[in-house]
Amino acid sequence: MTSRSRPVHVDILDAAIVPKSKKLLSYGGLDPIRAVATLVDCFEDPAKPKYCAQCFQACVVVLAHYTLGWPGNVPVLRYHFPDVYDRCIRFLLFPRTELEMDALASSVFECHCDLSDDFLRDLHDMPTGIMVDADGKNIKRDEENIRDAFLLVISLVHNGIQPAMEAGNLYKADAHAEKAARKGVVLPWPESIHSLIPYGARESILALGAVIQKTPLPLSAGFLGSIMDCVREPTIRPFLESPTLSGDVIGIANIQLISWTMLTTPGMRSGRSPEGNVCCKIITEMKNVCLVLRVLISLCDDDELIRFNRQAKEQMGQGNILEMCNHALGYLPQAYAKIRRPVPGITTDFHYCVEILSIMGGRLHFALGHQGSKWNQLILDRSRNLLIGRIDMGLQGYEAIFAFSHSYLCWAPGCPNTFTSAERKFSxxxxxxxxxxxxxxxxxxxxxxPVSPHKAICPKIAHVVKALQITAKPTQRARDDFSLHCLERGVDLVDMVEICRHYRYLRGTHSARAPEDADITLAEDGHDDQEKQSADFTAETCM
Structure with a gap:
């Protein structure tokens, strides 16, 4: 990975970066201190905002409009007004059922604000993108408004998280607190990972999934990725358990494919944005998706990535993650080539996206045991490098045959049957x-x-079994020099690799099984402990 794969650690308590002044910039000439107080008051009860969507959206615009530049008010808010972020993230991640989320999406458009207050009235007059009816009072309840009701709040919190990602490990909260006391400075928001998952990892991530269902856009993916990158391991299980998040990732990623298709298909292009600007947007928005992928790459094992890949297709129906990586690696270089004028950071973003997509694609290609060369060459190169970097090639094939010999699964792709569920052995x-x-x-x-037919692998397994004299229920582990042993017996190491790939592919199609059914265990009772330990070790090695 590049240096961007993990943030460069800086001292978050360096006095030089602590803003000495509490002065806030303002957009629209409204009082920013009052905007802060209104936001904090609005989300005092995270289940039911006190003010309408127009009101709290306008507060965000006052504090974080793009014309204020970067970092704008972020340092001052993080050090001197952290309650703004705390209240906003508690509102966003408050656990809600689907019905409660729909009710919230409806209630925030019911205005009960006291418009006799000059400041609140000015907020209602500020353009925020929220559409109102002809009388100028009632907010229209359409999907675009529901999306925008959450999106600006997400952008405010997301910007506040970015310095924490650069600062490094939020798990060092106690050490940070001691250092802050010695330096006489306050801790910036977020003080610890608990500030980012206020309701616990599982409830917070699942609640964020419900919010992203209302805001399925690249910024939401970046927000998810930022939280996962800071909190790390505790977020993986709830992410994979979410009924929507895997699908949301591929759905948001495919927005860029749609944009590219519309840009390059005659008669489909709309709008007046220059071609180079559209291509820059495609790359920068894909970077948000790649942040989620990078966290999953660094924290998930092969089985978890296979599950992610499968769930993405099941939940969204727009292909799987491997296919998305393959498509993106095809059009992103073309989009980058169309950018004629230098754009700050775009080259770095492009190479970052290509690296993450090729790594994710390569790992999935390898873990799923895909054959053929229809995939992008970067994916094939990564997959081959993984193969070379793993254990002895001959040993891989032997371990696959060992696993087949002791398994009690039906090895038809996707079949859920086992000796236990069928109450009989299989032929x-x-x-x-x-x-x-x-x-x-x-x-x-x-x-x-169609992907990995047993017809192609069967004669290779039969030849290896005969040449190496492997018993029906092998109990001995292979020697360390097993590849040399294979060559001495006339076994092609390429055959051993293909046997292992076949096994991996079949294991991938069965990954939806319950853990007790998916494990490689001995099919018959009465085997001694030594044999069972050997089978358990084999399963770990092959996987």
């Missing part, structure tokens, strides 16, 4: 005598599978 392929199926239908489906 094995008559030729290789290793791969079991619960029925003739499953055997035929596995034989002709």
């Amino acid at each position: 094995k392929c008559a030729r290789c005598e290793r791969v079991a199926y619960c029925s003739k239908e499953c055997q035929l489906r596995g034989w002709k599978d």
